[in-house]
Amino acid sequence: QRIDQCARRHPLLAIALLIQLEKEAIREQQISLALNALVRRFFIYERTSGAVAMSDALQTGLQQAEAAGLPYQAGKLMLCLGRVRYTQGVYNEAIHFWTRCIDLCKITHDIEVLIEARIGLGQIYDALGDWETGARFHQDAGILLERFDRPYLKAKQVINLGVNSAHLGKLEEARALFQEALQLAEQAHVTEYVAETHWQIAVLAQRENHLEEAYQCAVRALELAQQCRYQWLLGAAANTVGEILSKLDRPEEALTIYLGALAHAEKVESREQRAHCANALSQL
Numbered sequence: 468q469r470i471d472q473c474a475r476r477h478p479l480l481a482i483a484l485l486i487q488l489e490k491e492a493i494r495e496q497q498i499s500l501a502l503n504a505l506v507r508r509f510f511i512y513e514r515t516s517g518a519v520a521m522s523d524a525l526q527t528g529l530q531q532a533e534a535a536g537l538p539y540q541a542g543k544l545m546l547c548l549g550r551v552r553y554t555q556g557v558y559n560e561a562i563h564f565w566t567r568c569i570d571l572c573k574i575t576h577d578i579e580v581l582i583e584a585r586i587g588l589g590q591i592y593d594a595l596g597d598w599e600t601g602a603r604f605h606q607d608a609g610i611l612l613e614r615f616d617r618p619y620l621k622a623k624q625v626i627n628l629g630v631n632s633a634h635l636g637k638l639e640e641a642r643a644l645f646q647e648a649l650q651l652a653e654q655a656h657v658t659e660y661v662a663e664t665h666w667q668i669a670v671l672a673q674r675e676n677h678l679e680e681a682y683q684c685a686v687r688a689l690e691l692a693q694q695c696r697y698q699w700l701l702g703a704a705a706n707t708v709g710e711i712l713s714k715l716d717r718p719e720e721a722l723t724i725y726l727g728a729l730a731h732a733e734k735v736e737s738r739e740q741r742a743h744c745a746n747a748l749s750q751l
Contacts, residue, residue, distance in 0.1 A: 471507065475658070478515045478696065482508055502528050502540040509547045514659055515696040519736045522551050542571040542580050549587055554699065556738030558591050565591075582608045582620055586627055593630060594739070602631035618655035622648050626664060633671055641671055659700065662691030666704045673711060682711045702731035702740045709747055722751050 470488070474481035485508040492501035505528050512518040525548050532541040549564035565584040572581040589604030605628045612621050629644030645668050652660035669684035685707045692700040705728035712721035725747050732740035 474507075474511050475656075475695070478511050482511055485511075498531060498535050499537050499540055502532055502537065502544065506540070506543045506547060513547075513550060514698070516698060516734075518547070518551055519555065522548070525551065538571050539575045539577060542568050542575055542577055545571065546580050546583055546587075549584065553587060553590065553594075555736050556594075558594065561591060562588065578611060578614065579617065579620065582611050582617075582624070585611070586620075586624055589627055589631075593627070593634070598631050598634045602628065602635070605631060618651050619657050619660070622651040622655065622657060622660045622664075625651060626660065626667060629667060633667075633674065638671065638675065642668070645671065658691060658695040659697040662688050662695065662697055662700055662704075665691065666700060666707060669704070669707055669711075673707065673714075678711055678714060682708070682715075685711060698731060698735050699737065702728050702735065702737060702744075705731065706740060706743050706747070709744075713747070713751065718751050722748070725751065 470481050470484045485504045489501045489504045489508070492498070492504065505524065509518050509521050509525065512521055525544055529541060529544040529548065532538075532544055545564045545568040549561045549568065552558070552561035552564065565587045568584040569581060569588075572578075572584070585604050585608040589601040589608070592598075592601035592604065605624055608620075608624045609628065612624060625644050625648040629641045629648060632638075632644060633641035645664050649661060649664040649668075652658075652664055665684045666688035669681045669688060672678075672681035672684060685704055688700065688704040689708065691697075692704055705724050709721045709724040709728060712718075712724060725744050729741065729744040729748065732744055
């Protein structure tokens with residue numbers, strides 16, 4: 468708990484402490500504690516550095532959890548592996564991990580993991596363009612969230628529901644959902660979701676051809692993402708800034724932004740972002 472409290476302000480310190488905790492737990496044969504520390508470390512890496520490099524450690528941890536009969540830890544590790552594969556764009560493997568995760572939650576009754584996995588599956592349907600199915604998964608997650616107070620998860624769920632609404636043409640509903648998500652993220656001091664919400668508002672304003680608003684919100688999202696070292700969003704928001712600059716006939720600035728976005732996309736190994744950057748750069 469003490470490490471968690473310092474993780475957002477001092478992520479590198481938290482990572483070092485968690486590695487030390489894992490080693491001590493392994494020495495004392497407390498496998499469940501070591502795996503819990505591994506999962507916590509993943510979430511910090513995911514936000515600040517990109518967590519693809521942890522894939523092998525997560526796979527090994529999952530094997531240890533299954534061998535030791537630890538379904539709670541196994542579910543958490545499947546959740547993490549699903550997030551890695553989703554970021555990489557390997558959707559069939561992400562679906563495999565998240566559906567197994569949901570099955571395990573019937574045993575562990577881990578509602579938070581169940582909600583995260585449902586939101587993840589909704590994101591995959593969104594990525595595949597099936598917005599209605601994605602919305603159903605996100606609405607189901609919202610029903611589960613009515614049972615307990617988790618502003619972090621609620622902000623994530625509302626952001627994704629807003630994305631669904633935007634793609635279904637319900638732009639006013641999407642804007643209202645993003646404002647709600649922004650308020651939830653600010654109340655919970657979850658800077659990465661504050662940043663992500665500003666980016667989603669920028670994307671929405673761009674669709675409505677409000678380019679000045681879109682540019683300001685996208686730049687704000689970039690600034691916040693840099694402050695909290697949210698690597699995935701650094702690439703995504705930079706892509707949006709590049710699109711807006713291209714529409715504003717500022718190709719040299721767009722070129723510079725897209726080259727930076729490509730570097731971030733390669734760092735987190737996001738196939739979708741890399742493809743988007745390569746296409747934009749070739750056109751420029």
